[in-house]
Amino acid sequence: MNVGSKRKEEWETDEYRIALLSLWKCNGRTNQQIAKQMGITYTTLKVWLNESEAIREALNTGKRELSDKLAGAMTRRAFGYDYEETKTVIVGDVRKGSKIIENQQTVKVEKIKKHQPADLGAQIFMLTNLRPEEWKNRPVDKDILKLEKEIRMLEKRKLEKELGEGGTTSAVDDWVSSIPDVIEKESSDDDEL
DSSP: OOOHHHHHHHHHHHHHHHHHHHHHHHOOOOHHHHHHTTSHHHHHHHHHHOOOOHHHHHHHHHHHHHHHHHHHHHHHHHHOOOEEEEEEEEEEEEEEEEEEEEEEEEEEEEEEEEEEEEOOHHHHHHHHHHHHTOSSSOOOOOHHHHHHHHHHHHHHHHHHHOOOOOOOHHHHHHHHHHHHHHHHHHHHHHHHO
16 A cells, blocks of 8 residues: 555545545635645545545535535525624723823724615526526527528428428428527517517
8 A cells, every 4th residue: 555545545534634625625725725735736636536435525515515605695695685794983092080091092883784785797697597598698699590490491392392292291390380489489578678
């Protein structure tokens, strides 16, 4: 057994080290940074990830936790939230009778309630990822749809010639007619805006 595999076994079997790997990943560290903290090269970590289920699962667990934290923060920002801000204000110098005591000041701690309004950018980001079919960033190019319809019509005519007069199937008709439906749907969607 070489020194590298002994070190790998230490990381695989020590619950504290496994928890540390998850914590590092959950805190947003890259695999390169984690390898450095482990005292190994990034290449060695990649090999260990292929060989060790425990190390791989620890990093995957940390990655899932990080993803959950980010999703929670994004959701919170999308809806807006209330928070409390603490402000420390220097009121004045401390006096003893008529004398000012050197290097001492009276401070007042104020707690201010604030509201972070909903963030439209966060809402758009979440909707484009959660419902991409409804909230896509780029509209369907109607010219491309019209060209695709023309191509399908030409292919339909070619099939009709090959099958003989009136020999088209309903599947071909459905395939060709699916394009106009998309164009009409896009047009009616534009009217609603």
